[in-house]
Amino acid sequence: MMTYRGKGVCGAIAIGKVSVFMRRSFNVKRIKIDNTEAERGRLEEAKKKAISQLSRIYEKALKEVGEANARIFEIHMMMVEDDDYNEAIIEMINSRNVNAEYAVAVTSDNFAAMFSSMDDAYMRERAADVKDISNRIIACLGNENDVEKNPDERVIICANDLAPSETVALDKDKVLAFVTAYGSANSHTAILARNMNIPAIIGVGEEFLSRIQNGDIAIADGYTGEFILNPDKDALEKANEKLFGDIEKKELLQKLKGKENVTIDGTTINIYANIGSVDNIGAVLLNDAGGIGLFRSEFLYLENSDYPSEEEQFKVYKRVLESMASKKVIIRTLDIGADKQADYFKLEKEENPALGLRAIRLCLERPDIFRTQLRALYRASVYGNLGIMFPMITSQTELKEIIALCEEVKKELSLDGIEFSDSIELGIMIETPAAAIISDRLAPMVDFFSIGTNDLTQYTLACDRQNPRIERFCDTHHEAVLRLVEISAKNAHKHGTWIGICGELAADTTLTEAFLRMGIDELSVSPPFVLKVRDAVRKIDLRSDSK
Numbered sequence: 001m002m003t004y005r006g007k008g009v010c011g012a013i014a015i016g017k018v019s020v021f022m023r024r025s026f027n028v029k030r031i032k033i034d035n036t037e038a039e040r041g042r043l044e045e046a047k048k049k050a051i052s053q054l055s056r057i058y059e060k061a062l063k064e065v066g067e068a069n070a071r072i073f074e075i076h077m078m079m080v081e082d083d084d085y086n087e088a089i090i091e092m093i094n095s096r097n098v099n100a101e102y103a104v105a106v107t108s109d110n111f112a113a114m115f116s117s118m119d120d121a122y123m124r125e126r127a128a129d130v131k132d133i134s135n136r137i138i139a140c141l142g143n144e145n146d147v148e149k150n151p152d153e154r155v156i157i158c159a160n161d162l163a164p165s166e167t168v169a170l171d172k173d174k175v176l177a178f179v180t181a182y183g184s185a186n187s188h189t190a191i192l193a194r195n196m197n198i199p200a201i202i203g204v205g206e207e208f209l210s211r212i213q214n215g216d217i218a219i220a221d222g223y224t225g226e227f228i229l230n231p232d233k234d235a236l237e238k239a240n241e242k243l244f245g246d247i248e249k250k251e252l253l254q255k256l257k258g259k260e261n262v263t264i265d266g267t268t269i270n271i272y273a274n275i276g277s278v279d280n281i282g283a284v285l286l287n288d289a290g291g292i293g294l295f296r297s298e299f300l301y302l303e304n305s306d307y308p309s310e311e312e313q314f315k316v317y318k319r320v321l322e323s324m325a326s327k328k329v330i331i332r333t334l335d336i337g338a339d340k341q342a343d344y345f346k347l348e349k350e351e352n353p354a355l356g357l358r359a360i361r362l363c364l365e366r367p368d369i370f371r372t373q374l375r376a377l378y379r380a381s382v383y384g385n386l387g388i389m390f391p392m393i394t395s396q397t398e399l400k401e402i403i404a405l406c407e408e409v410k411k412e413l414s415l416d417g418i419e420f421s422d423s424i425e426l427g428i429m430i431e432t433p434a435a436a437i438i439s440d441r442l443a444p445m446v447d448f449f450s451i452g453t454n455d456l457t458q459y460t461l462a463c464d465r466q467n468p469r470i471e472r473f474c475d476t477h478h479e480a481v482l483r484l485v486e487i488s489a490k491n492a493h494k495h496g497t498w499i500g501i502c503g504e505l506a507a508d509t510t511l512t513e514a515f516l517r518m519g520i521d522e523l524s525v526s527p528p529f530v531l532k533v534r535d536a537v538r539k540i541d542l543r544s545d546s547k
């Protein structure tokens with residue numbers, strides 16, 4: 001038995017036979033050609049074929065992983081047609097009288113090397129894309145119909161790395177999981193795996209491939225990131241337990257769907273879901289969430305290589321609101337900075353980024369960015385039941401400034417004759433001790449509070465949430481954190497403001513009863529936790545004062 005560790009991408013476990021993914025390797029030879037025109041013609045035909053394959057993959061991706069994730073294949077189609085790339089290939093065919101395969105392979109290496117050397121992380125990732133499309137063109141030059149091959153039985157695919165197109169082309173019914181030696185948890189491949197709901201482990205290191213034989217038994221644990229090759233009896237038993245646990249969870253899901261989130265004594269709680277992209281809405285609906293309690297809008301910025309325009313944002317917010325019909329959708333304004341960085345913001349390096357220019361501070365410092373987002377949100381508001389939430393609040397002054405900006409945006413829209421809803425709820429995140437302590441002052445200014453326990457814990461206990469070395473000091477059940485939750489709930493209710501929790505602690509069912517006793521009205525959790533929390537809520541009787 002050998003255990004390898006990587007990054008688990010999708011919370012699920014798979015046990016089965018492994019199959020090493022063999023990328024067709026193209027042993028491209030340099031051949032001298034006389035008729036360069038005919039060679040260019042071959043190249044054109046191969047490109048047409050490649051585009052038609054990519055458009056089929058795009059359609060498949062659109063169905064399986066949604067528009068945002070499918071976009072990478074639109075980019076691939078554009079790359080096949082890219083002028084610089086094509087000019088370089090043709091120049092090589094014309095000037096060196098070489099075959100098209102060779103010209104494509106050399107150009108691919110040159111472009112990939114250029115992308116790899118760039119500072120921008122997004123551009124560096126394009127190196128894999130240019131290799132991917134070049135391999136496709138070379139395969140098409142050799143009259144191959146498609147570069148992907150699917151296994152015949154359900155297996156754990158093990159590979160050095162997988163390109164996005166290879167990931168999407170995998171037949172979901174044949175793939176138990178995939179494990180790669182390289183890759184990052186934020187790569188397109190990882191994102192696609194998450195959205196396709198395939199358990200995946202990324203970055204276990206190259207060594208594992210040399211130990212594998214096709215047909216070996218392995219466990220791929222997407223929860224822990226462990227890949228166990230030829231597991232012993234004990235490891236198999238444990239993995240099977242987890243697998244049965246997953247099956248039980250699924251059964252629970254079926255049983256609780258459509259049921260109310262109501263305690264034994266009749267108190268109704270809203271259980272909403274947290275999302276980072278429109279693509280997660282399927283999971284929200286599948287898990288029967290009553291609304292969206294936190295849409296982390298910053299992912300829209302993080303996925304882009306430039307500021308998303310008002311129109312782009314408007315379309316996304318409109319889609320989320322329409323998909324949720326009349327259910328509540330709380331969109332949190334940009335929470336960038338600290339651990340969430342996008343190069344194009346050109347933020348200065350800070351000594352203590354978690355205490356720096358992040359979230360609402362950045363928005364108030366750069367009102368042009370904030371105003372664009374607010375305009376997009378207000379415009380989208382007519383398509384559903386919108387709540388707007390502001391992160392990292394510490395004072396009334398900030399909140400007054402925000403409310404004044406919202407009023408200005410509303411006035412502007414009215415003057416432009418653009419409609420917006422008059423029933424948008426405005427709320428703030430309580431994620432700094434300051435906000436919790438002055439929650440009596442903040443409550444009259446807003447419609448709702450949502451407690452960000454991830455940051456509230458970090459700031460209350462002075463524990464950097466990014467630092468794994470201090471995990472044991474970062475007690476999420478610390479009395480100081482729970483007291484701040486209770487203070488906020490009391491102050492909220494005094495002023496008729498509703499209060500929820502959207503940090504990870506909302507899904508911790510050992511605390512559900514305590515939270516309800518404090519008066520928490522809403523819990524917003526990752527979609528797969530909605531039914532688990534519903535189950536906990538339905539077992540609580542608030543009349544008994546056992547706690």
Ligand code: PEP
Pocket residue numbers: 294296335431451452453454455456502503504
């Ligand atoms: C939180 O801080 O608890 C929260 C929900 O926000 P994020 O995790 O995005 O900082």
Ligand code: MG
Pocket residue numbers: 391431452454455
């Ligand atoms: Mg936070």
